[in-house]
Amino acid sequence: MKQDLRIIKTQESLRHALLSLLKSKPLESITIAELCRLAKINRGTFYLHYRDVHGVFKHYLEVIVEDLRQSYKEPYYKTNFIIKNIEADMIKIFHHVKKYQDFYKIIFDEKMPITYYYLLFDTVRSFMKETVNKEIQETESDIKIDYLISYQTNAILGILIEWHREGYRTSIDELNQQLIAIISINSPFKK
Amino acid sequence: MKQDLRIIKTQESLRHALLSLLKSKPLESITIAELCRLAKINRGTFYLHYRDVHGVFKHYLEVIVEDLRQSYKEPYYKTNFIIKNIEADMIKIFHHVKKYQDFYKIIFDEKMPITYYYLLFDTVRSFMKETVNKEIQETESDIKIDYLISYQTNAILGILIEWHREGYRTSIDELNQQLIAIISINSPFKK
DNA sequence: GATTTTATTGTACATCTGTCTAATAAAAAT
DNA sequence: ATTTTTATTAGACAGATGTACAATAAAATC
Numbered sequence A, B: 001m002k003q004d005l006r007i008i009k010t011q012e013s014l015r016h017a018l019l020s021l022l023k024s025k026p027l028e029s030i031t032i033a034e035l036c037r038l039a040k041i042n043r044g045t046f047y048l049h050y051r052d053v054h055g056v057f058k059h060y061l062e063v064i065v066e067d068l069r070q071s072y073k074e075p076y077y078k079t080n081f082i083i084k085n086i087e088a089d090m091i092k093i094f095h096h097v098k099k100y101q102d103f104y105k106i107i108f109d110e111k112m113p114i115t116y117y118y119l120l121f122d123t124v125r126s127f128m129k130e131t132v133n134k135e136i137q138e139t140e141s142d143i144k145i146d147y148l149i150s151y152q153t154n155a156i157l158g159i160l161i162e163w164h165r166e167g168y169r170t171s172i173d174e175l176n177q178q179l180i181a182i183i184s185i186n187s188p189f190k191k
Numbered sequence C: 001g002a003t004t005t006t007a008t009t010g011t012a013c014a015t016c017t018g019t020c021t022a023a024t025a026a027a028a029a030t
Numbered sequence D: 001a002t003t004t005t006t007a008t009t010a011g012a013c014a015g016a017t018g019t020a021c022a023a024t025a026a027a028a029t030c
Helices: A005-022 A032-039 A043-049 A053-078 A093-099 A101-107 A115-135 A145-165 A172-185 B005-022 B032-039 B043-049 B053-078 B093-099 B101-107 B115-135 B145-165 B172-185
Strands: none
Touching: A005 A032, A005 A043, A005 A053, A032 A043, A032 A053, A053 A093, A053 A101, A053 A115, A093 A101, A093 A145, A093 A172, A101 A115, A101 A145, A115 A145, A145 A172, A145 B145, A145 B172, A172 B145, B005 B032, B005 B043, B005 B053, B032 B043, B032 B053, B053 B093, B053 B101, B053 B115, B093 B101, B093 B145, B093 B172, B101 B115, B101 B145, B115 B145, B145 B172
């Protein structure tokens, strides 16, 4: 049996309508009723597919999350996982955010559920876990690796939060250099 | 002119009702109507004071945020701002979170607006900014201090996220040691 | 204590939410 | 091409939301 065409049509219709509405109003003000009217979908049908408007929005995030993953990976491959050899132009994560800036503005919005933040967190974290394992785990046995990884992961996201709040005014090149500088002097607590 | 007693009574009534409801159901499932019924407040009156249920909840956070601030400060004063002299038992932030665990479980819940997270972020960040200024700002002039601070601040919060997701199972003492260990080896990128 | 100010109430309204049902239409399976 | 399966629709329901207004009650002010 194959995927029912009606389902695809309905979901695409809703996603398209959402994108259209997002051009003129914030996500949190978009109602299910409004979305369905624009998509010409019966409101009852909506609930057969999604629980709320966020459900539709999450569809778009799949693409972004995959691109984030690829962008975050980049310097690891470029340096052959010897990350101390990193150079500013190997960093791709800020390009990625800039590319999807409109979405990141939504994701980091005060009203958004923290789920979206966790989605970014988990994406970066899962890759960091794979790589850090190889370097640290055996040498630093007194550290619970999961805490170290969450610490490191969230530190990176801290830069994205700062960039967002600052209105994405800092250039990508500048940020790349900043990141290099920060991770090289890090931490301020070091002896 | 003094603060109107009726206003105080109304707000206290709503806050009390919220706390009562939180014992049996999650915040996101509590409606304004339900809250008002329990508080014996006319629903129209609610809107004279708050926009939504979160508005009532935020009242409680003021206390928590102040305590967080004090707890985060502690080791700075204990070490006389020479933070490399920190010892595990000087750290008070995990005590703080444990103390308000019930609230932190709500704050870090997936459905919660990221506003609450930003509130924690800003609390820690503002203090970190005051202190880091003194140490770093002059020595590391190629670094935009705001990015460094957001990086560091969010790293700390990363540990709280990890603790939350792990169900607050790790003991406070263990976490104190972990934090010391992490900030001493940090970063994995160091040369 | 009388007067003035204002917070609260009761009521109403249009809209949204989440759920359910029987009827219909559109797809898949044969 | 016909049958079977199932997604969608229309309609209805109780409850929630956000706003508005005149009436009332409870404070503050004098």
